[in-house]
Amino acid sequence: MARSTRxxxxxxxxLGLTLTWLSLIVLLPLASVFLKASNLSLSEFWNVxxxxxxxxxxKLSFGMSLSAAAINAVFGLMLxxxxxxxxFPGKRLVDALIDLPFALPTxxxxxxxTALYAKNGWIGQWLEPLGIQVAFKPxxxxxxxxxxxxxxxxxxxxxxxxxxxxxxxxxxxxxxxGRGQTFRYVLLPxxxxxLLTGFTxxxxxxxxxxxxxxxxxxxxxxxxEITPLMIITKLEQYDYVGATAVAEVMLLISFAxxxxxxxxxxxxxxxxxxxx
Amino acid sequence: xxKKRPWSRALAVLLALGVSTGAQAGTTLLNVSYDVSRExxxxxxxAFSARWKAESGEDVTVKQSHGGSSKQxxxxxxxxxxxxxxxxxxPDIDLLVERGGLVAADWRQRFPxxxxxxxxxxxxxxxxxxxxxxxxxxDLAREGVQVIVPNPKVSGNGRYTYxxxxxxxxxxxxxxDGARDFVxxxxxxxxxxxxxxxxxxxxFTQRDTGDVLVTFxxxxxxxxxxxxxGKFDVVYPSNSIEASAPVAVVDKVxxxxxxxxxxxxxxxFLFSPEGQEIIARHxxxxxxxxxxxxxxxxxxxxxxxxxEQTFGGWDKAQAHFADGGAYDQIISxxxx
Numbered sequence: 007m008a009r010s011t012r013x014x015x016x017x018x019x020x021l022g023l024t025l026t027w028l029s030l031i032v033l034l035p036l037a038s039v040f041l042k043a044s045n046l047s048l049s050e051f052w053n054v055x056x057x058x059x060x061x062x063x064x065k066l067s068f069g070m071s072l073s074a075a076a077i078n079a080v081f082g083l084m085l086x087x088x089x090x091x092x093x094f095p096g097k098r099l100v101d102a103l104i105d106l107p108f109a110l111p112t113x114x115x116x117x118x119x120t121a122l123y124a125k126n127g128w129i130g131q132w133l134e135p136l137g138i139q140v141a142f143k144p145x146x147x148x149x150x151x152x153x154x155x156x157x158x159x160x161x162x163x164x165x166x167x168x169x170x171x172x173x174x175x176x177x178x179x180x181x182x183x184g185r186g187q188t189f190r191y192v193l194l195p196x197x198x199x200x201l202l203t204g205f206t207x208x209x210x211x212x213x214x215x216x217x218x219x220x221x222x223x224x225x226x227x228x229x230x231e232i233t234p235l236m237i238i239t240k241l242e243q244y245d246y247v248g249a250t251a252v253a254e255v256m257l258l259i260s261f262a263x264x265x266x267x268x269x270x271x272x273x274x275x276x277x278x279x280x281x282x
Numbered sequence: 283x284x285k286k287r288p289w290s291r292a293l294a295v296l297l298a299l300g301v302s303t304g305a306q307a308g309t310t311l312l313n314v315s316y317d318v319s320r321e322x323x324x325x326x327x328x329a330f331s332a333r334w335k336a337e338s339g340e341d342v343t344v345k346q347s348h349g350g351s352s353k354q355x356x357x358x359x360x361x362x363x364x365x366x367x368x369x370x371x372x373p374d375i376d377l378l379v380e381r382g383g384l385v386a387a388d389w390r391q392r393f394p395x396x397x398x399x400x401x402x403x404x405x406x407x408x409x410x411x412x413x414x415x416x417x418x419x420x421d422l423a424r425e426g427v428q429v430i431v432p433n434p435k436v437s438g439n440g441r442y443t444y445x446x447x448x449x450x451x452x453x454x455x456x457x458x459d460g461a462r463d464f465v466x467x468x469x470x471x472x473x474x475x476x477x478x479x480x481x482x483x484x485x486f487t488q489r490d491t492g493d494v495l496v497t498f499x500x501x502x503x504x505x506x507x508x509x510x511x512g513k514f515d516v517v518y519p520s521n522s523i524e525a526s527a528p529v530a531v532v533d534k535v536x537x538x539x540x541x542x543x544x545x546x547x548x549x550x551f552l553f554s555p556e557g558q559e560i561i562a563r564h565x566x567x568x569x570x571x572x573x574x575x576x577x578x579x580x581x582x583x584x585x586x587x588x589x590e591q592t593f594g595g596w597d598k599a600q601a602h603f604a605d606g607g608a609y610d611q612i613i614s615x616x617x618x
């Protein structure tokens with residue numbers, strides 16, 4: 007039995023605490039959401055959550071969140087690589103900058119991004135002549151979500167990279183692997199689980215994000231309304247039940263996607279023999 | 283002994299603090315209000331405190347909370363301890379009647395003019411020199427004109443804009459279909475829907491987005507005169523909706539906090555000549571005939587209609603904004 011081999015006792019109490027804590031902090035609020043939404047009959051529920059405006063918002067929210075997480079996975083990996091593998095002046099400063107999106111109130115981020123990308127903004131004024139509009143368009147949503155999701159990938163990949171000695175790459179090279187092969191067969195398999203974790207975190211954060219997006223999105227029905235805005239809109243119209251119904255659908259989709267990604271992660275971990 | 287039990291000392295300090303603040307600060311009132319009334323109440327509150335001190339010898343401090351009208355009403359319904367509410371549309375006070383009877387059902391009769399100390403109208407703010415030649419509602423539905431409006435779903439300001447446009451087209455075409463068609467064209471020209479009046483102002487003035495901002499007269503004048511002097515012009519359409527701002531004492535809270543007397547006096551003050559002068563100074567249209575008369579130059583006379591006249595009451599107007607209602611249908615069809 008596992009029990010007899012542990013140096014420290016305490017499986018019982020920690021499991022008990024875990025369950026109690028999870029119930030109190032996570033399950034209880036979620037249960038109240040489901041309870042509230044259960045005031046609707048099935049057909050009413052369906053009418054609320056399948057209204058064209060709401061469906062358009064799911065597409066935008068989940069589509070943009072997945073895209074933003076994917077962009078962050080690529081660039082986050084590069085950032086982490088640069089920070090771990092090289093030494094350069096100001097490295098600590100760069101390292102600290104990465105966490106800023108965590109600390110900044112999201113509304114501030116939203117206002118700053120909108121000011122930058124509006125057609126009179128520093129960046130927006132150069133994009134406008136090219137016919138690219140970011141602020142008040144769906145693209146703005148993506149920009150905000152990339153911003154808030156960046157630290158997740160960097161911070162999950164960084165420690166794994168630090169553990170990964172340069173010798174691995176040198177060994178691969180001395181055995182005749184090209185640069186692409188070294189990355190593809192030596193680095194990526196080891197990094198993939200951490201990368202997926204970062205992707206998942208960035209995605210989950212993006213789906214729930216409200217504060218920053220709301221300023222830059224434009225919030226036009228059918229085009230640039232995110233699902234959290236639909237929920238807030240319903241709340242502000244005193245429609246609690248409708249709001250919780252939409253929230254419930256959002257939770258279910260998120261949960262399914264997160265399960266899927268976690269499954270994928272477990273699979274890649276097993277495949278590369280790093281199952282814990 | 284105190285050393286052994288530091289909490290008892292902390293408790294004593296807390297108690298002393300509680301007693302002393304209670305003794306010194308006098309009464310505080312919380313006024314929960316809508317988004318663009320900030321500047322008005324910043325002037326009203328000290329004037330009322332001074333007046334009340336002179337009349338009764340009591341110190342009263344008024345605290346303010348501002349935000350989107352409906353959101354504010356919801357906060358009060360949820361337990362925000364407002365002694366008075368000063369909103370921009372009647373449904374937000376009716377909500378407090380329905381939710382737990384926080385406000386008396388006959389609140390409209392408790393103060394003059396249907397418990398509304400001032401009105402305002404929806405007007406246009408355009409960029410200096412009016413490059414797009416926007417003169418009346420019909421110009422907002424023209425192709426190539428971008429209109430900035432706060433989201434009618436959650437903002438009283440935006441709601442009045444929708445209702446004003448509807449009322450204009452209804453009078454012109456004589457049919458609900460005509461009105462619907464017009465409002466659809468107008469909202470197809472809206473590139474950004476902000477959550478409240480101030481958000482829309484920021485989008486129009488700071489982000490340089492849109493050709494025309496439709497907002498309350500007081501907000502438009504404030505922007506044109508102060509925020510962006512020389513950059514914007516106010517345009518009065520041929521007709522508009524009269525938005526009356528309702529006020530009420532939140533009886534349940536006031537009676538629990540024993541602030542009924544002060545709360546009523548505070549709202550009475552809004553109707554007094556002094557209060558009405560301050561109101562006029564902030565470009566809200568006062569109810570007091572005399573005050574209105576000598577501020578007439580501020581307020582060009584245009585034809586106005588009320589929600590009651592055009593829509594037969596707020597209940598029917600509200601139906602436009604319900605989920606799946608006229609607004610939802612229009613905006614879904616307006617999708618480009």
